[in-house]
Amino acid sequence: MNDMTRVERAVDSKDIKINAKKVQVYYGDTHAIKDVDVAIEDKTVTAFIGPSGCGKSTFLRCLNRMNDTIDICRVEGDILLDGEDIYDKRVDPVQLRAKVGMVFQKPNPFPKSIYDNVAYGPRIHGLAKNKADLDGIVEKSLRRGAIWDEVKDRLYAPGTGLSGGQQQRLCIARAVATEPEVLLMDEPCSALDPIATAQVEELIDELRANYSVVIVTHSMQQAARVSQKTAFFHLGNLVEFGETGQIFTNPVDPRTESYITGRIG
Amino acid sequence: MPILWLILIVSAIAAVGYVLGRARALQSAGGDSRNLHSLPSFYGANVTLKTLVPAVGLLIVWLLAQPFFVNSQVSGMIPESAIKEGSSRSLVMAEVRRTAFGLDNAVAQGNLTESAASDAQVDVVDVTQRLKDAGQVVTSDITQPVLRAAQSYRAMSSTGYTMMSVAVLVVALIGAAIGWLQTNADYRARNVVEKGVGVLLLAAASIAILTTVGIVLSLIFNTWEFFKLYPASEFFFGMTWAPSFSGRGGLSELGIIPLLWGTLYISIVALLVAVPIGLFAAIYLSEYASPRLRSVAKPLLEVLAGIPTIVYGLFALLTVGPLLLDIFGDSGLGWMKAGTAVMTAGLVMGIMLIPFVSSLSDDIINAVPQAMRDGSYGLGATQSETIRQVVLPAALPGIVGAILLAASRAIGETMIVVLGAGAAARLSLNPFEAMTTVTAKIVSQLTGDADFASPEALVAFALGMTLFILTLGLNVFALYIVRKYREQYE
Incomplete structure (x- = not known):
């Protein structure tokens, strides 16, 4: 793990963007997430690591209420976004998801043109005043997604015709286009090859300037490379949460140490 | 012999063949099925397939071909003079078939003796009356040539069916014998049976496809007939649909x-x-x-x-x-x-x-x-x-x-x-x-x-x-x- 040296980076104390307290998630009778407390900072990349089935994706999906689409799923506890409970009855999940964008494990461009894919969010939220405005948003988002140069000549070609890595960057650009405050990424690189992964990781590092990014990953190297904070989940419990450098070099909990050294997981 | 009986007998031969083939295979392996190339049931199925497939195939082909053959033979017997003005040979043949069918039913009901039904010298008027008494529909009075044709139609059909029964039984027995004789411990019965199953499935698929082709062809031929009688341009571009059933030609x-x-x-x-x-x-x-x-x-x-x-x-x-x-x-x-x-x-x-x-x-x-x-x-x-x-x-x-x-x-x-x-x-x-x-x-x-x-x-x-x-x-x-x-x- 040569990357360990890179994690010695300046981490200023920043505002708390999302504060989760005593979160419990049940799938039917299964208790999937137990008593999780996490504070996600603004303009920071937070990585969730842990073995398969440990609940990290489930917890991520709680942060923008994507679990609402699953009938048997039940969430308890408080998740505060800028101090407001997102599970409050008065909160509209649709508005919440515009503020907390999400990028999925498998690239899922809509069967539309590249332009329409990116313009989808701005259109449904009415972010553009006119066509020129929308063009501007699309270009800016595609630039942020680090894919503008590759697609600027074929904006009206179908998004499904791009390569896997390009599709994933298109999906990131699509998520960025709605101007979210938090970007959730559920294993965004698991379906990509190493080159595309490197491009997406570089992009995540750039996104940190504007957004709070939460990334779920199976790759500990990736967590070490891109994140400032790391949370280790095991069997539905949050085992350890802290500075990435500290988690990877000097873990407090023996389970964390076992996992990052490859003895469990 | 009715076809149902024929099928039952062939099936019985096939079933006996199965048991015998299986027993012979086991015997040739010294009673230990591990010495056989295939499972014992495959040897039985091998004999069954070789009995059933050629026999049933022959039966089907014969049943399809015989009416055509008899029709063409009998049709040649009707003299031109017997075909009425405005009628055609195929209409007379339909009459012949109806009469033959009526004779069959009359004999079955006992209104007519078998000898009277097939006697070439029998009185036409008498037979017609007997057929009518028996409730067999005879549209018009039967003429001498039609009755003669119907009688030979019956005779040829019944000879044909007898020959068919014999042929099918012989083929079934030969098939069973070949299958049984082939059976020994080294015979690759599994491969043969698998191939046979494949051929049967292929046959089923072909029947479905061939039927479709047949339907389309009959549509095409009859459409062609229609366009010979009625101009295609008037059919496709005519703005009126007024068929006339009473008149002939030009009125519809x-x-x-x-x-x-x-x-x-x-x-x-x-x-x-x-x-x-x-x-x-x-x-x-x-x-x-x-x-x-x-x-x-x-x-x-x-x-x-x-x-x-x-x-x-x-x-x-x-x-x-x-x-x-x-x-x-x-x-x-x-x-x-x-x-x-x-x-x-x-x-x-x-x-x-x-x-x-x-x-x-x-x-x-x-x-x-x-x-x-x-x-x-x-x-x-x-x-x-x-x-x-x-x-x-x-x-x-x-x-x-x-x-x-x-x-x-x-x-x-x-x-x-x-x-x-x-x-x-x-x-x-x-x-x-x-x-x-x-x-x-x-x-x-x-x-x-x-x-x-x-x-x-x-x-x-x-x-x-x-x-x-x-x-x-x-x-x-x-x-x-x-x-x-x-x-x-x-």
Whole structure:
């Protein structure tokens, strides 16, 4: 793990963007997430690591209420976004998801043109005043997604015709286009090859300037490379949460140490 | 020997062959089935297959070929003088067959002795009277040549059947013997049986395909016959449909345009009903309904597809027609003269098509990956935005395919039209007037005493051909659309 040296980076104390307290998630009778407390900072990349089935994706999906689409799923506890409970009855999940964008494990461009894919969010939220405005948003988002140069000549070609890595960057650009405050990424690189992964990781590092990014990953190297904070989940419990450098070099909990050294997981 | 007995005997030989083959295989391996190349049952099945397949194959071929052979032989016996003016050899042959059939039945009932039935010198008048007494329908009095022909027809048939029975039994026994003699421990019975099974399956598939080819060919030949009697240009471009059954040639006007117009008009009305309702039902079922509701509602909706179309026809005739007449008839808006109208048939046909559209569309909408919906929800889209802008566009090719399949059902539908739309071939824009379709006219041209040599009857084949090409085109187009856009979403 040569990357360990890179994690010695300046981490200023920043505002708390999302504060989760005593979160419990049940799938039917299964208790999937137990008593999780996490504070996600603004303009920071937070990585969730842990073995398969440990609940990290489930917890991520709680942060923008994507679990609402699953009938048997039940969430308890408080998740505060800028101090407001997102599970409050008065909160509209649709508005919440515009503020907390999400990028999925498998690239899922809509069967539309590249332009329409990116313009989808701005259109449904009415972010553009006119066509020129929308063009501007699309270009800016595609630039942020680090894919503008590759697609600027074929904006009206179908998004499904791009390569896997390009599709994933298109999906990131699509998520960025709605101007979210938090970007959730559920294993965004698991379906990509190493080159595309490197491009997406570089992009995540750039996104940190504007957004709070939460990334779920199976790759500990990736967590070490891109994140400032790391949370280790095991069997539905949050085992350890802290500075990435500290988690990877000097873990407090023996389970964390076992996992990052490859003895469990 | 009746064919049922023949089949039973051949099956019995096959069953005995199975047991013997299996026993011989075990015996040749010294009683230890591990020394055999294949499982013992394969040796039995080997003998069975070698007994059944050639024997049954011969039986089928013989049964198909014998009538043709006997027909051509007997047909040659009828002198030109026996064929009446305005009649033809094939009509006389039909008479011969009827007489032969009547003789058979009369003998079976005991009204006629076997010797009298086959005696060439028998009195024609007496036999005719006896046949009539026996209740065997004889349209006109039998003439001497016809009776003679019928008698030799009977004789040749019965000799043929006897020969067939013998041949089939011999082939079955030879097959069983070959299979039994081949059996020894090293014989690769498994490979032979597997290959045999493959050939049987291939035969089943070929029969289905060949039948289709046969249907199409018969349509083509009869259509060709029709166009020899009636000009094709008048058929395709004629604006009037007025067949005359009494007159011969030149009196009937057989233009397809009014019928095509009726077909298309009723189909369009039906699709206007079925597509929105079916599609909305599919969207509700696949996107909004809870799994429990869906598991109840979907089969209920599909029950609609199981109702026979004649029942829909009754519904059109007895319920929808009078209902529409109340609203649009003389007591209401005054647009409608009778219960049978394009609107009646179209509405009912639309109801019939709802399950086609909804069931297929529901499957297609369900096949849109959840990742698409998640992607849309993740961007803050509402459920209806997601459905309108992501799910439906992704499912569109499949939905178009479903609609085209429903359209070809609508075009081919008959009973609802017969009962709901009336029988008047008419070119009109008023949906409250009675019209008729291609299918309904095929029925009316062929029911009753039809002379299959007249253009009035043969036109049915030309109509059928037109309909076939129309629906085939729609189906091919639907499959093309579905296939072309399918891979994009996987």
